Structure formats: C-alpha cells, structure tokens
Amino acid sequence: MIHDQKRILVTGGAGFLGSHLCDRLIEEGHDLICLDNFFTGTKRNILHLTGIPNFELLRHDLVHPIFLEVDEIYNLACPASPIHYQYNPVKTVKTNVMGTINMLGVAKRVKAKILQASTSEVYGNPTVHPQDETYWGNVNTIGPRSCYDEGKRCAETLFFDYHRQNKVNIRVVRIFNTYGPRMHPNDGRVVSNFVVQALTNRDITVYGDGSQTRSFCYVDDMIEGLIRMMNGPDDFTGPVNLGNPAESTILDLAEMIIRLTGSRSRIIFKPLPQDDPLQRRPDITLAKKKLEWAPVMEIEQGLMKTVEYFRGVLEKK
Ligand code: NAD
Ligand code: UDP
Numbered sequence: 001m002i003h004d005q006k007r008i009l010v011t012g013g014a015g016f017l018g019s020h021l022c023d024r025l026i027e028e029g030h031d032l033i034c035l036d037n038f039f040t041g042t043k044r045n046i047l048h049l050t051g052i053p054n055f056e057l058l059r060h061d062l063v064h065p066i067f068l069e070v071d072e073i074y075n076l077a078c079p080a081s082p083i084h085y086q087y088n089p090v091k092t093v094k095t096n097v098m099g100t101i102n103m104l105g106v107a108k109r110v111k112a113k114i115l116q117a118s119t120s121e122v123y124g125n126p127t128v129h130p131q132d133e134t135y136w137g138n139v140n141t142i143g144p145r146s147c148y149d150e151g152k153r154c155a156e157t158l159f160f161d162y163h164r165q166n167k168v169n170i171r172v173v174r175i176f177n178t179y180g181p182r183m184h185p186n187d188g189r190v191v192s193n194f195v196v197q198a199l200t201n202r203d204i205t206v207y208g209d210g211s212q213t214r215s216f217c218y219v220d221d222m223i224e225g226l227i228r229m230m231n232g233p234d235d236f237t238g239p240v241n242l243g244n245p246a247e248s249t250i251l252d253l254a255e256m257i258i259r260l261t262g263s264r265s266r267i268i269f270k271p272l273p274q275d276d277p278l279q280r281r282p283d284i285t286l287a288k289k290k291l292e293w294a295p296v297m298e299i300e301q302g303l304m305k306t307v308e309y310f311r312g313v314l315e316k317k
Contacts, residue, residue, distance in 0.1 A: 007031045009070045009112075011062055011103060012077035014041030016182050017117070017175075020223050021074060022046060026055055033068065037061040040079045045182050062099030063091075068106055072230060073114040075103045078152075080119075081187035082145065082273065089147035096151030097158070104162040107169070115171040115230050116159050118239060121149045122174060125277045130247075132283035133174070133239050143275045156239065163237060171229050171236075176243025176282045180219030180302065181309035191216065194254055195303070195310045198263035208272030210251025215281045217244035218297035218305075228291040236290050243282035244295040260303055 008025055012018040013034030018041065022034050026049055034046060035058045049055045060066055062077045078095050079085040085092045100116070107114040123131045124139030139149045162168040179191035186192075197204045225242040248256075254267050287293045 005029055005031060006071040007033070007069065009033045009035060009068060009073045009106075011035045011073070011075050011099070012041060012117075014038060014043060014046050014057075015076065016045070016080070016180075016184065017178065017219065017222065018074075018076045019045035019182055020180070020219050021076070021226060022049060022055070024223050024227060026052060030054065032056065033058055033070065035060050035062070035066075036077065040081070040084050040184060040187065062102060063094045065102050065105065069110050070106070070112050073103055073107055073112050074117070074226065074230065075100065075114060076117040078117070078148075081184070081189045082148075083188040085148040086144055089144075092147040093151045096148075096155045100155040100158050104158060104168060108162060108166045111169075113169040113171070113230065114159075115173065115226065116155055117226075118156050118172050118174045119148075119152050120174055120176040120241070120243065120280055120282065121145065122153050122156065123280070124149060125275065126280065129279055130245065130281035130283040131241065133241055133286055140275050144273075145275045160237070169234065171232070172238040172240070173226060173229050174239050174241050175222065176217060176241065176280065177214045178217045178219055178222045178243070180306055182219075183306070185310065185313055190214070190250060190253065191303070191306060192310070194257045195261070195307055196314070198257050198261040198265050199307070199310055199314055201264045203268045204254045204258065204265045205270050206250055206254050206267055207270050207276065208250075209269065210254065211249050212272070212276060213247045213249050213279045213281065214253075215244050215247045216253070216299060216302070217242070217295050218302035221295035221297050225287065225291065225293050228293050232291050240287050240290065241282040241284055242287055242293070243284065244299075245281055245284055246299055247281040248299070256300065257303060257307075260300065261307055
C-alpha cells in the first residue's frame with residue numbers, strides 16, 4: 001500500500017476517458033471504485049483491471065442515489081458523442097442534473113473532493129475565439145445538442161452552488177475534443193469515424209464543407225490534466241479549460257488521416273448537423289499557470305496510436 005493511498009470513485013469509469021483514468025489511478029496504487037451503467041462504456045475497456053484487489057466495479061445508474069465512502073470523486077458519467085447523447089436526450093439531462101446532484105450529495109456527506117468533467121460545449125457556437133474561461137458562451141437552449149450543453153452547464157451551476165452553500169471541495173474542468181485508443185468505433189465522433197472509414201477504405205464523411213475547426217487533445221495528456229486538477233491548489237475550483245490549442249479544420253484532419261493510413265478512401269461531403277459549432281480552440285493560459293499543465297502529444301503521433309488501436313479492433317471483428 002502506498003503512503004497516500006486514497007479511495008477514489010470514477011463515475012463513467014468504463015468509458016473512453018474513464019477507463020484511461022482508472023488505469024492511471026490503479027497504477028498510482030489507489031483504491032478504486034469504477035461506477036458505470038454501460039450505456040456507452042464497455043467491460044472490455046476495464047477487463048484488464050478486474051481481479052486487481054484494489055479495483056472494484058459497480059454497475060449502477062447515476063440517476064439513482066447511492067451511498068459510498070470515498071475521498072475523491074471524478075464525475076465523468078455522461079454519454080459524450082452527439083449520437084449517443086441525442087439517443088435519449090431526457091436521460092442525458094437526468095444524468096447531468098440528477099446524477100450530478102447525487103454525486104455532490106455523496107461529496108457533501110463524506111467530505112470528498114469532487115471533480116466535474118465539464119465540456120467546451122458550454123461555450124456553444126462561440127463568438128469569442130479562442131475560448132477562455134471568462135467567456136459565458138453562445139448556447140441554444142432548445143436545439144438537439146441542448147440536452148448535453150445545457151445539462152453540462154447546469155452541472156457546473158450545481159457544483160458552484162454546493163461549493164458556496166455546503167462548502168463542498170470542487171474542481172471543474174472544461175474538456176475540449178479528446179481522442180485516442182478506446183474511443184467507441186461507432187460513436188460518430190470525428191476521429192473515430194475518419195480512422196475507421198480510412199482503415200476500411202470507405203468514403204470519409206466530412207460534414208458541411210469541412211472548414212469548421214476543432215482542437216484535438218490526446219487522451220494521455222487529458223488524463224494528466226484531470227489528475228493535476230484534482231491534486232491542484234485547494235482554492236482553485238476552476239472552471240479551467242483542458243485541451244490542445246493546436247487547431248485544425250475538419251477537412252485537414254480528413255486528409256491527414258488518409259495520408260497516415262495510406263488509405264484509398266475518398267472524401268465525400270454531407271450536410272452539417274444543426275448547431276454544429278463553427279470553430280473551437282481552448283485558451284489554456286489558466287491551466288498552464290495554475291496546474292503547470294500543457295499537452296505534449298503531437299497530433300500525427302497521437303493519431304498513429306489511435307490508428308494502431310482501431311486496426312486491432314477491426315482485425316478482431
Ligand atoms: P464515454 O461515452 O466513452 O463515457 C461515458 C461513460 O459514462 C460511459 O462508460 C457510460 O456508460 C457512462 N454513463 C453514461 N450515463 C451514465 C449513467 N446515467 N450512470 C452511470 N454511468 C453512465 O465518453 P467519454 O469521451 O469518456 O467522456 C467522459 C466524460 O468527459 C463525459 O462526461 C463527457 O461529457 C466529458 N467530455 C468528453 C470529451 C471528449 O472529447 N471525449 C469532451 C468534453 C467532455
Ligand atoms: N464530423 C464530420 N464527419 C464525421 C463526424 C463528425 O465532419 O463523420 C464533424 C462534425 O460535424 C463536427 C466535427 O467533425 O464539426 C467534430 O465532431 P464530433 O462529433 O467529433 O465533436 P463535437 O462536434 O462534439 O465537437
């Protein structure tokens with residue numbers, strides 16, 4: 001047992017980011033509870049951890065209250081890709097609002113520190129570029145993305161109200177587009193879509209004219225940021241942006257993936273989904289200053305690791 005071993009709860013621990021976070025926390029010797037309802041997560045993502053004495057898996061839906069004794073909570077449970085969070089939008093809101101209240105209730109009762117995985121989507125279709133944490137956002141309250149965007153905004157509100165009202169020790173990070181191994185192959189997110197399409201030589205589906213931008217962060221960099229924020233100064237609640245400021249158009253991303261995979265895929269253009277943000281790039285000055293954090297993985301290197309992962313997934317099929 002390590003000297004500063006903590007009991008840590010990761011909600012959404014069987015998902016893409018959650019499973020990588022579980023890996024890191026187990027590596028550090030902590031006692032871990034991974035909670036998931038397996039809506040978008042899978043047991044495969046954490047199979048290698050089962051059987052380890054300090055790893056515990058709980059099938060539970062966060063919408064329902066739960067009583068646990070922990071020192072820290074990373075609240076990641078929530079489907080993150082548009083097709084998944086729009087599949088049952090009411091449930092997405094419930095997870096973000098009721099689920100978050102349930103976790104803040106645990107934190108309040110047992111005096112645990114709690115970190116919220118918020119999102120760049122709180123900025124909506126931003127009119128300020130790049131986005132820093134002082135920007136309040138430009139979000140449609142009634143569109144198809146609203147269940148996620150407004151759900152996450154309300155979760156942030158709840159975090160700060162529990163902090164002010166009940167002195168809960170909170171941390172809020174706004175995660176920008178993150179990619180890497182264990183992304184769901186069919187979740188419709190752009191990196192997984194393009195890589196799978198390229199590896200199978202199918203058409204690469206660029207939505208709109210591909211001039212919209214995103215800034216892609218490799219998963220290991222993101223996990224490092226989450227852990228630094230949880231262990232950062234107690235007076236630093238955030239919100240803090242975590243993401244890679246290297247911005248790329250979606251068309252450039254498609255061309256890069258074709259080149260890296262040596263694919264025969266053609267690029268085709270499909271309609272841009274409603275409310276799809278035109279541009280997105282984090283200003284990470286605050287994370288650099290307060291957490292001494294900045295991403296280190298170059299996009300081509302990170303994409304190659306992702307390509308290798310999906311090659312393995314497709315070979316098994
Ligand atoms: P993911 O869909 O792979 O993981 C989410 C996990 O939460 C899944 O394992 C899912 O089964 C679980 N879950 C969903 N609803 C639940 C519920 N009601 N009860 C219990 N478990 C539930 O997504 P991800 O990319 O790993 O995202 C993790 C978190 O980070 C999410 O909160 C997401 O909003 C946030 N985030 C991710 C990104 C990104 O680019 N990946 C960007 C911004 C924010
Ligand atoms: N996108 C695309 N083709 C795809 C999937 C997504 O052109 O097959 C676009 C999408 O319209 C958006 C960007 O890629 O402009 C990022 O989409 P994703 O769903 O990954 O993330 P988000 O829109 O939530 O940032």
